[in-house]
Amino acid sequence: MRLLLIHARSFSFEVRDKAVENPEPLTEELKRGSADNTLVVFTTVEENDNDSPSFLERVADDVLDVAGKVKASSVFLYPYAHLSPNLAPPPKAITILNALYETLKGKASIPVYRAPFGWYKAFNISCLGHPLSELSRTITPQESAPQ
Numbered sequence: 001m002r003l004l005l006i007h008a009r010s011f012s013f014e015v016r017d018k019a020v021e022n023p024e025p026l027t028e029e030l031k032r033g034s035a036d037n038t039l040v041v042f043t044t045v046e047e048n049d050n051d052s053p054s055f056l057e058r059v060a061d062d063v064l065d066v067a068g069k070v071k072a073s074s075v076f077l078y079p080y081a082h083l084s085p086n087l088a089p090p091p092k093a094i095t096i097l098n099a100l101y102e103t104l105k106g107k108a109s110i111p112v113y114r115a116p117f118g119w120y121k122a123f124n125i126s127c128l129g130h131p132l133s134e135l136s137r138t139i140t141p142q143e144s145a146p147q
């Protein structure tokens with residue numbers, strides 16, 4: 001999994017067009033969204049990722065560690081298919097992203113928002129520019145436990 005974490009003074013998005021054959025069904029609340037003082041997590045699910053609790057908890061712990069360090073008021077999970085050449089196919093990616101969203105919500109003491117999967121979206125972001133305001137992570141499922 002590849003993450004780009006941007007601590008934003010403000011962030012907003014609005015859905016435009018379908019980007020995959022079967023995008024996530026849109027509800028009114030998923031068509032647009034915004035937050036201030038938020039940690040935007042651009043997330044690319046890779047082909048070797050899985051939805052095991054141990055993997056998702058490592059990802060969530062890393063994200064929430066950054067959110068705490070930068071004192072973000074919320075986390076914004078943003079599906080983003082541009083951070084890796086080894087993409088998981090959409091059905092697997094949406095499953096893992098939704099599981100990561102639930103894991104984050106279960107662990108976070110701040111609100112966790114998300115943008116919908118499978119859509120092109122317009123977005124505005126105002127990066128705060130402090131030393132921890134632009135971070136990237138590559139997190140992979142651990143190999144099977146040593147024999």
Ligand SMILES: NCC(=O)N[C@H]1[C@@H](O)[C@H](n2cnc3c(N)ncnc32)O[C@@H]1CO
Binds near residue numbers: 019020044088089090
């Ligand atoms: N620019 C906006 C956009 O990227 N839209 C992406 C994601 O919402 C989603 N998507 C498809 N595959 C993946 C993946 N492996 N990981 C994350 N999202 C994915 O499908 C859209 C087209 O690739």
